[in-house]
Every structure is written in structure tokens, then in C-alpha cells.
Amino acid sequence: MMSEVEALCDRVGILRDERLLEMGTLAEMRHLRALSVEARFDGQVPDLSVVPGVSAVQADGPLVRCQVRGSVEPLVKAMAAAGVTELLSRAPSLEELFLARCGEDGRAG
Numbered sequence: 001m002m003s004e005v006e007a008l009c010d011r012v013g014i015l016r017d018e019r020l021l022e023m024g025t026l027a028e029m030r031h032l033r034a035l036s037v038e039a040r041f042d043g044q045v046p047d048l049s050v051v052p053g054v055s056a057v058q059a060d061g062p063l064v065r066c067q068v069r070g071s072v073e074p075l076v077k078a079m080a081a082a083g084v085t086e087l088l089s090r091a092p093s094l095e096e097l098f099l100a101r102c103g104e105d106g107r108a109g
Helices: 002-008 026-032 073-081 094-102
Strands: 012-016 019-024 035-041 054-060 063-068 084-090
Touching: 002 094, 012 026, 012 094, 019 026, 019 094, 026 094, 035 073, 073 084
Parallel strands: none
Antiparallel strands: 012 019, 035 063, 035 084, 054 063
């Protein structure tokens, strides 16, 4: 039901064991999890692991998936210089934010 909460609520809170762990808008809570980025390149795939804020880089031929925290500008510049042909980015869902804060087992981190 988190997708319904995401669609209907302006502000959300994460509660665990009667304790408020986080509260704010979804945009304010995005710091809990990185932005997911997927890119396809026309030629040589650049080494995005050296770009500030980028982690979890996975390359599969011309397709690269990674996570980015903070400004996306360094990543976009690196991809543009390497001939990116497709680019998708996705902010974390409320469920992903909850799991990042509480873990898979629901315990506060």
C-alpha cells in the first residue's frame, strides 16, 4: 500500500517501535537512498565508477546501471562526453526509502 501513500500524501513519516525515525515530503526524504540511473552508449562505455557520487556501477555491453547521490551534474557531463544515446533516471519509491532506513527486516538502522 506504500504506492497509495506515495500518491495521496504530501508528507510521510517512518515509525518503528513507537519512534519517529524520519518525517517529511518524499523529496526531503530522498537523501535516504540514491537515484537510480540507466544509460546506453553508442560507443565505448566510460568508467563511471570514478565520477563523484556514483556507486554500484554495472555494465552490460552498451548498457550501464548505477546509483548516484548528490548532484547528478558530474555524471551527466561524463556520460555526455562519452556519447550517451539513452538515459533514464528514477527517484527511489517510498518503499525503497523505508527499506533504506529500516532494512529488509524492518529494524531501524
